[in-house]
Amino acid sequence: MTGERRRCAVLGAGGYIGQHFVRLLADHPWFDPVELVSGERTEGRRLEEVWLLAEPVPPALARVRLRGRTAASLAASGVELAFSALPAGVAGPRETALARRGIAVFSNAADHRREPSVPLLVPEVNAAHLALAARRPRGTAPIITNPNCSATGLALALAPIAPLLRPKTIAVSTYQALSGAGYPGVASLAITDNVVPYIPREEDKLAQETAHILGTLAGGRVRPHPARILAQCVRVGVREGHLESVTVEASRRSGGPEVTAAWRRFDPLGDLGLPTAPRPPIEVRTGEDRPQPLHDRWAGAPARARGMAAVVGRVRWDPPFLRFFVLSHNAVRGGAGGSVLNAELAVAKGLLDRPRGDR
Amino acid sequence: MTGERRRCAVLGAGGYIGQHFVRLLADHPWFDPVELVSGERTEGRRLEEVWLLAEPVPPALARVRLRGRTAASLAASGVELAFSALPAGVAGPRETALARRGIAVFSNAADHRREPSVPLLVPEVNAAHLALAARRPRGTAPIITNPNCSATGLALALAPIAPLLRPKTIAVSTYQALSGAGYPGVASLAITDNVVPYIPREEDKLAQETAHILGTLAGGRVRPHPARILAQCVRVGVREGHLESVTVEASRRSGGPEVTAAWRRFDPLGDLGLPTAPRPPIEVRTGEDRPQPLHDRWAGAPARARGMAAVVGRVRWDPPFLRFFVLSHNAVRGGAGGSVLNAELAVAKGLLDRPRGDR
Amino acid sequence: MTGERRRCAVLGAGGYIGQHFVRLLADHPWFDPVELVSGERTEGRRLEEVWLLAEPVPPALARVRLRGRTAASLAASGVELAFSALPAGVAGPRETALARRGIAVFSNAADHRREPSVPLLVPEVNAAHLALAARRPRGTAPIITNPNCSATGLALALAPIAPLLRPKTIAVSTYQALSGAGYPGVASLAITDNVVPYIPREEDKLAQETAHILGTLAGGRVRPHPARILAQCVRVGVREGHLESVTVEASRRSGGPEVTAAWRRFDPLGDLGLPTAPRPPIEVRTGEDRPQPLHDRWAGAPARARGMAAVVGRVRWDPPFLRFFVLSHNAVRGGAGGSVLNAELAVAKGLLDRPRGDR
Amino acid sequence: MTGERRRCAVLGAGGYIGQHFVRLLADHPWFDPVELVSGERTEGRRLEEVWLLAEPVPPALARVRLRGRTAASLAASGVELAFSALPAGVAGPRETALARRGIAVFSNAADHRREPSVPLLVPEVNAAHLALAARRPRGTAPIITNPNCSATGLALALAPIAPLLRPKTIAVSTYQALSGAGYPGVASLAITDNVVPYIPREEDKLAQETAHILGTLAGGRVRPHPARILAQCVRVGVREGHLESVTVEASRRSGGPEVTAAWRRFDPLGDLGLPTAPRPPIEVRTGEDRPQPLHDRWAGAPARARGMAAVVGRVRWDPPFLRFFVLSHNAVRGGAGGSVLNAELAVAKGLLDRPRGDR
DSSP states (O other): OOSSOEEEEEETTTSHHHHHHHHHHTTOSSEEEEEEEOOTTTTTSBGGGSOOOSSOOOGGGTTOBOBOOOHHHHHHTTOOEEEEOOOTTTHHHHHHHHHHTTOEEEEOOSTTTTSTTSOBOOHHHHGGGGGGGGGSOTTOOOEEEOOOHHHHHHHHHHTTTHHHHOEEEEEEEEEBOGGGGOSSOSBHHHHTTOOBSOOTTHHHHHHHHHHHHTSEEETTEEEOOOOEEEEEOOBOSOSSOEEEEEEEEESOSSSGGGHHHHHHHOOTTTTTOOTTOOSSSEEEOOSTTOOOHHHHTTOOSSGGGTTOSEEEEEEEEETTEEEEEEEEOTTIIIIIHHHHHHHHHHHHTTTTOSOGGGO | OOSSOEEEEEETTTSHHHHHHHHHHTTOSSEEEEEEEOOTTTTTSBGGGSOOOSSOOOGGGTTOBOBOOOHHHHHHTTOOEEEEOOOTTTHHHHHHHHHHTTOEEEEOOSTTTTSTTSOBOOHHHHGGGGGGGGGSOTTOOOEEEOOOHHHHHHHHHHTTTHHHHOEEEEEEEEEBOGGGGOSSOSBHHHHTTOOBSOOTTHHHHHHHHHHHHTSEEETTEEEOOOOEEEEEOOBOSOSSOEEEEEEEEESOSSSGGGHHHHHHHOOTTTTTOOTTOOSSSEEEOOSTTOOOHHHHTTOOSSGGGTTOSEEEEEEEEETTEEEEEEEEOTTIIIIIHHHHHHHHHHHHTTTTOSOGGGO | OOSSOEEEEEETTTSHHHHHHHHHHTTOSSEEEEEEEOOTTTTTSBGGGSOOOSSOOOGGGTTOBOBOOOHHHHHHTTOOEEEEOOOTTTHHHHHHHHHHTTOEEEEOOSTTTTSTTSOBOOHHHHGGGGGGGGGSOTTOOOEEEOOOHHHHHHHHHHTTTHHHHOEEEEEEEEEBOGGGGOSSOSBHHHHTTOOBSOOTTHHHHHHHHHHHHTSEEETTEEEOOOOEEEEEOOBOSOSSOEEEEEEEEESOSSSGGGHHHHHHHOOTTTTSOOTTOOSSSEEEOOSTTOOOHHHHTTOOSSGGGTTOSEEEEEEEEETTEEEEEEEEOTTIIIIIHHHHHHHHHHHHTTTTOSOGGGO | OOSSOEEEEEETTTSHHHHHHHHHHTTOSSEEEEEEEOOTTTTTSBGGGSOOOSSOOOGGGTTOBOBOOOHHHHHHTTOOEEEEOOOTTTHHHHHHHHHHTTOEEEEOOSTTTTSTTSOBOOHHHHGGGGGGGGGSOTTOOOEEEOOOHHHHHHHHHHTTTHHHHOEEEEEEEEEBOGGGGOSSOSBHHHHTTOOBSOOTTHHHHHHHHHHHHTSEEETTEEEOOOOEEEEEOOBOSOSSOEEEEEEEEESOSSSGGGHHHHHHHOOTTTTTOOTTOOSSSEEEOOSTTOOOHHHHTTOOSSGGGTTOSEEEEEEEEETTEEEEEEEEOTTIIIIIHHHHHHHHHHHHTTTTOSOGGGO
8 A cells, every 4th residue: 555545535434334434534643535525415615514423523524524425526535445334225336436436345235235346344254255246247346345234243143153152043132223324314203211122124124134244255155144134123212322132042062161261362353554544443342231332332543443342241141042232333334434444444455456447 | 700809918118010900900890909008218108299100190199198018017008919019028028928918919029920839820821820829838829920021022912822733942132111120220321322231130131030930830830931032131211011013933834824813812811701801811013113112011902001001013934933022011921010910810719719718 | 063074184294393283183073184285295195104293193083194285275175274283384375275265374483473464373362353354355265373382381481460460571491302303403413412502493482482472452453461571491302392481570579479369260252152262271280390201291181271371480589589380281272272272262263163154 | 830730539439520621631741640549339349331421441550449539548658639429428528538638629519619718610710719719728738619510611601701791691491311310319200201490409409509619819818709590400311411501681782692702712821831621612503593502512622621611502693692502421521531621720720839848
């Protein structure tokens, strides 16, 4: 990689995930968010005027205006990467157009996740799947996606222990934060003094994407992990941080006692030097009442990787069943941060280094 | 039963469950709450001054003063039944003293639940367990308990469908309301913008009590249901109403399609005329996002049985797995209302009709 | 009035205030909600499918479908009254069209509130203003409005004491419930762990409408009360019930000690027999920490008038300053219930009894 | 001041404000928190085990054990300063004992605030009041207090504008955060879906302390500011950050248009180099819906002064009335941070430099 920061655009910078992208990229050593692209609602307004997050607006970008931009104009202005927080439906054609213009897309949207040439990536878990991008149409830049916010945490937690337990069945019930629905998202009258046991399409995504990420690449295709994943997804009145209650039925009666050590040892990206990679990617809490969204959602070191670690706790092994909780920051690890880390991996693996004309 | 209301006491009337007892008994056709007994914090104060519930204080009792009372003085004043919302630890000896004085105890406390002569009762599920009370010490009145608030809803939901599915494993994750911890209970700073994946001793109670209630009585003992119940219990920022996410692994691949009909058909107390019995005891919601605490916690008809029905929804059968949610009002069905219904059952079964001298 | 219930329509029955109208009218002795009219979002759906309130859907109307209806078709189907919960902007022309068709409109919307022939009414305070309706265009039915939800509670609290204090200045700061913004209204991410010191146009409405309601009718016009009303309006994370902190500077140094008695004595509608009128309209709480939304929002007797009383408390007189809090249910007293009471007053005063042709 | 950090103790380190002290002092350039002192509930436990804040536990202190310590033992171990977050009632005698041992006390507790030799200090407002400490008993160290959390924000906001407006009357209604009551503090059942218009003794403190801080020192005594301050204090379901709605009646009809400039210009500590002093101490927000606790409570630059600035907004001048909102972080600016800044001021003014024997 070069000493210069690559020019990048944030798509959907008026929204909740889009602003987490902006926050993460504002002083990123490799990427320079030169374009904040938004839809009509926020177009023309300054970032500080539409800022939604509790974290402060990045001072250097506070007065930048959000703009509507075409793929062509972004390409013309030298943008190399686009981070996409576009809504489902809108994202698909926009991202395709960018890729055709040679702009690599790192997307939080679901639209392209199931395509054979689009890696669905959690770098610590399935970096090898990046190879799928080679199957993309000639002359286009890659599109690389991060998974659904609840799948990310589950995949991270399962990755190091699946080899030990060979899970047959995984029952997972979620406690998902409000920000998972974006802004304005969940109406306050729908959730105050309430929880809602339904999130559209979420349970299928959680099951299928987790199995996909834990799957194996063979013959240019991903064979999903064979475990039966049974999800029930619930919205709770928490701002940020998805908690998941996990009950695994192992196909082996050994392995349970080693899971904590396996989580602690887990550090597959150790030597790559990715700026946003948390070290360790999984933090194990021993307090009897952890993890909790309020206290653990910002886990992750070094400072740039705040909110990037998954946190596990309350681990109990009753052979052949393992129970635990996992928490991850839905908008960081399970959203903007996931795609930033994907982009860092892509850079580190040289995926973005091919000569322009070859895209 | 007689035309007169039986004189009863509410123990712990200064607390949250105690006040639900008071609310339910204020105009009860069979029971007359002549004594509101409390601990030091509220002793001597009028009910209206210490009222905690969002529901209005019963007008007829609003100005009654809470009092400290001994078992002897309650017996002397002609109290026949005591409804106990005493805290764990305190409840045990106090309830024993009352029973020795011939006062039948209907308790929400856990202290006596595991004793061989103390029925742990959900009338629609295991009314037959009432027979255990015959094993109590001669000359004492019975002590009858309602289960833990989360066990009640789960047992109700499983009772009609267990014969169809013969569950092998039941994974349950809970979304438990603040009032489950009593008052003052959970600190607002602990739960605002948070959920807490730990409730002391709750998971064991939920598993063991559910298996016990679904168990069979043989030779004067209860043999628990053999299913493996794996619970994870979580506190959420909801005032009232425990939601539970349930994943059942059946030992049969048939049965699943019939569960909804079985729930709808379930009405084992149909002809007993218990005033607080909900008809039906289980309500099935077909809305895609139900049950929800805000909308469904007060389910139960007729009016006196508000909050006494369990509500199930989001039923999905993927053989051999059944997933669903069940909601029940923790402080009513899973607390005060449960014991009121137990007392009604005891009256209807003649358990309280034996001559005084025989107790 | 006749033995038959008058046929009425609820406009905006898919929304939050509209459903409070439906709830209040479902078994109303004078009005029969034969038409539930809604916009596109909910048109064609059954009331139970779109029900938003925590209170249960009225059983008799649960399966009624919401429909789009014109003024002509409502008139043709014999509708005499329309209760309007239409959004601002939409309400104006729709309500005018209904009035032209001879359908009397009782509206929660602000669109017509400032018109000289449209009474802005709180029956206990300014029933005399009903006379303004006589100035409406010949051949039309009257349009009668209830005030802004925060103005209603303030006007009620001030009405009995203004003659005692002759207020010069009234500083009011509000704690307004989420439902004041309708549904979906306030985004959960905007209000969780937050309060928002801004509600568009609310402060002007609160000041101007309160002065208007407390004003005097002379020469066919309302002369506003001369007190300076200084409002600051804040949204808080409460479902229902607007609390207001009021500091009055009196122009007299006597009067303060009598305010509580004046509130208790206040009962101007005493003999009219309006079904939804609370008796008393103002309840005075003496508890040191009252009124509170959770405990006091449903104040009002008899049962039909639940949520219709204003509740005052924490009254302190430091001459010439009076401080107190007032709470009223924004969606009932300050919304649907206000207009239902207005309609009852109109019926009782014979305003709706003129022969059809004369409208 | 010297290059070495002064040894200090935090009293009440197991509580909410105490932990904010620990957080602020962990890497403080002048003070070294060598003793974390706590009561019985947390004595002997590691800081990380009892950590209550959403902000992370300072890594360097995470494994330090809280201890019970006497004034004598603290003095013997070379502690020069004590930061006190002790509860009212407990604080008084403990702090006196420390002062007698020569340990300067910087306290958040109210016990000593009204004593003639104890400065009640907001450094930007009344640094001159520090002189009162000279009146303390010979041979003792000074006790210096920060005001009540709601008085701090109000005093800061009024200080620069009082000379312009010469306020006659100040009506203030508060929106106070949960953490103002410490931990466990407010019960979740008391505040969920609710606000509580009562905080014991708060209104008097807010009025009297604000007048005192804005008062003038003459003849060794403080003459309070003559404005009439009328407070109504309300608890809301926000974690941190007290919002206050302020209506000032000025005695001059000019001055209003200059208040914003006066706030912006205000920087009385400019050249002292206090590490925790915010620059500027008052931030003016122009957004129509600001300040908000969620977005503005951590205002204050540089990084060490996060949460130390007061934020004002929604400024409206209707002569002779000025309305605005002010927000300040109750636990930082109005608590631990206030006393840390007081200690810095005391150091800068040489108050702690007298030879030991002279205390």
